[in-house]
Amino acid sequence: MSTETDKIADTIDEHAKARVLVQALPHMQRYDDAIVVVKYGGHAMGDEQVARDFAQDIVLLEQSGVNPVVVHGGGPQIGAMLNKLGIKSEFAAGLRITDKATVEIVEMVLAGSINKQIVGFINEAGGKALGLSGKDGNMVRAAKVTRSVVDPTSKEEHEIDLGFVGEPETVDTTVLDQILGRELIPVLAPVATGMEGGTFNVNADTFAGAIAGALGAKRLLLLTDVPGVLDRNKELIKELTIAEARALIADGTISGGMIPKVETCIYALEQGVEGVVILDGKVPHAVLLELLTDLGAGTLIRR
Numbered sequence: 001m002s003t004e005t006d007k008i009a010d011t012i013d014e015h016a017k018a019r020v021l022v023q024a025l026p027h028m029q030r031y032d033d034a035i036v037v038v039k040y041g042g043h044a045m046g047d048e049q050v051a052r053d054f055a056q057d058i059v060l061l062e063q064s065g066v067n068p069v070v071v072h073g074g075g076p077q078i079g080a081m082l083n084k085l086g087i088k089s090e091f092a093a094g095l096r097i098t099d100k101a102t103v104e105i106v107e108m109v110l111a112g113s114i115n116k117q118i119v120g121f122i123n124e125a126g127g128k129a130l131g132l133s134g135k136d137g138n139m140v141r142a143a144k145v146t147r148s149v150v151d152p153t154s155k156e157e158h159e160i161d162l163g164f165v166g167e168p169e170t171v172d173t174t175v176l177d178q179i180l181g182r183e184l185i186p187v188l189a190p191v192a193t194g195m196e197g198g199t200f201n202v203n204a205d206t207f208a209g210a211i212a213g214a215l216g217a218k219r220l221l222l223l224t225d226v227p228g229v230l231d232r233n234k235e236l237i238k239e240l241t242i243a244e245a246r247a248l249i250a251d252g253t254i255s256g257g258m259i260p261k262v263e264t265c266i267y268a269l270e271q272g273v274e275g276v277v278i279l280d281g282k283v284p285h286a287v288l289l290e291l292l293t294d295l296g297a298g299t300l301i302r303r
């Protein structure tokens, strides 16, 4: 039986909920009908409850009149599968060196299991998610990339052939244009067709930036497993200009997987995306906190 005190506590609780909803109103109005691309990184996916919270956030955004587009990664999950199969895998400049056997596993893990898991979570949260890869509808055609790396012993720079690794060369938004604004939530795996056919592995951040640029997205959120870009003392940098971000890559403060992430932010800003943020996807409801409250977290990169 509920006591008088319980009833008062419940009423206060209800008022607090109403206040939170009202505070969200100007944010909802700002993003009404806008396209928001959310990149969900493989490291942020580890905990199932956080993944389900993420799916709820995406459905709530869609219900509020936003057009969310999800691009997912899956680096650690690809690594685990390659390991299980006894296939060695190495990275150069934050990109996986991808031979023929590897690209088959990459496509299987990204466009197969991970894509369908996220689609499942969104649908269980009441949304209508549609899982696609960059190959569908010829959405993304990728050109082969090479990278120069400095040999740690000889200090000489040399080019590395990354195999079937591509960068988006063309983005055809026909399929996405049909989907957006119709209650459907696209969930995209970063696999693309090569310029001469075949399958190419694309870094998920780079893929998300190309999609955000081509769709004229208002916001690009990159969800990872760290609070944002960290300085040399591991402190969060709340805001960075493009020039400052480039300097941190050049002096080695930004390394590994953070390089394609920051390069993506710079590219998206140059393509006209209004705001790009790198934030911690392991924080429950990180997307809602970032978009619909005043509690912006992570690193905002601006022009």
Ligand SMILES: Nc1ncnc2c1ncn2[C@@H]1O[C@H](COP(=O)(O)OP(=O)(O)O)[C@@H](O)[C@H]1O
Binding pocket: 040, 041, 042, 043, 044, 073, 074, 075, 076, 223, 224, 225, 226, 228, 229, 230, 231, 253, 254, 255, 256, 257, 258, 259, 261
């Ligand atoms: N300056 C930096 N600030 C934050 N993270 C950094 C920095 N430099 C390198 N990193 C690394 O980048 C990682 C994020 O990239 P990545 O592993 O590719 O994540 P995701 O799977 O989310 O795309 C961090 O976990 C961290 O180890």
Ligand SMILES: CC(=O)N[C@@H](CCC(=O)OP(=O)(O)O)C(=O)O
Binding pocket: 040, 041, 042, 043, 072, 073, 074, 075, 076, 078, 094, 095, 096, 106, 165, 166, 190, 201, 202, 203, 204, 205, 257
């Ligand atoms: C070329 C390249 O490196 N592709 C990535 C694709 C997945 C990805 O980017 O996943 P995260 O966002 O979780 O890191 C890979 O093979 O790991």
